Amino acid sequence: MAVFAFIHGAGDVGWYWHLVEADLRARGHLTVAPDLPCEDDAAGLPEYADAVAEAIGDLPRPVVVAQSLGAFTAPLVCERLPVSLLVLVAPMIPAPGEAPADFWAHTAYEQEARVGFDDTVALFYQDVPPDLAAAALRRGRCQSEARMAEPSPFRAWPDVPTRVLICRDDRLLPVAFQHRVTRTRLSLTPDVLPGGHTPALSHPHQLSDHLTAYAAEYGIA
Structure with missing residues (x-):
């Protein structure tokens, strides 16, 4: 049995992970997916990490899984608690001391060829069933955005095994951009899922398969 702790992205809720959680629980694992205080102007990355750490509580050595902006919270959680594995999904991979607001300029995001989408569904949920x-x-x-310009307090990538999952048809973070940032910031080659930016809703079973395979690879399951 593994413990999976999920961190959602910007302006989202823990519900985002509910299909993956159900799949993992059916396989005998434990999961937590807290809501971060992302709408609170007084809350920044440390408070986001507080919410995750509180949800984990005394659960032993979780696999921390972070989506999109959640990747900025994940290293702080790894500094606070013993973590067995870190998995970043369609992530904004932070550099040590980087503010979330600076990610786009620091990674030369605007230089990547990408198609503009003004519609939220077309940008984030193009392959998600309409009801979901x-x-x-x-x-x-x-x-x-009140504290998104604050530098992250983490100063070095945590000494935790790290895997990266990117999405082949991601319209927010194009696959070529994700490959480049993963290589330059973590010296890793990411694995690729089908679909867009929100695979926990569009391809939950495939995402669960990857997570359980990673856990088994590191002797966690």
Whole structure:
């Protein structure tokens, strides 16, 4: 049995992971997926990490799985608790001391060829079943930008095995961009899932397969 702790992305909720959680629990694993205080102007990355650490509590050595902006919270969780494995999914991979607001300029994001999408569904949920996309939109929250310009307090990547999963048809973070950032920031080659930016809703079983395979690879399952 493994413990999986999930960190959602910007303006989202823990519900985002519910299909993956159900799949993993059916396989005998434990999961937690807290809501981060992302709409709170007083909360920044340390408070996001507090919410995850509180949800993990006394559960032993979790696999931490972070989506998109959640990748900025993940290293702080790894500094606070013993973590067995870190998995980043369609991530904004942070550099030590980087502010989330600086990620785009520091990674030369605007230089990547990408198609603009003004519609939220077309950008984030293009391959998600319509009922799930509608539910995600209803549950979504405003992401506070009040503290996104603050440098992250982590100063070195945590000494935790790390894997990266990117999405072949991601419209927010194009696959070539993700490959480049993963190589330059972590010296890793990412694995590739089908679909867009939100695979926990569009391809939950394939995502669960990757997570359980990683856990088995590192002797966690």
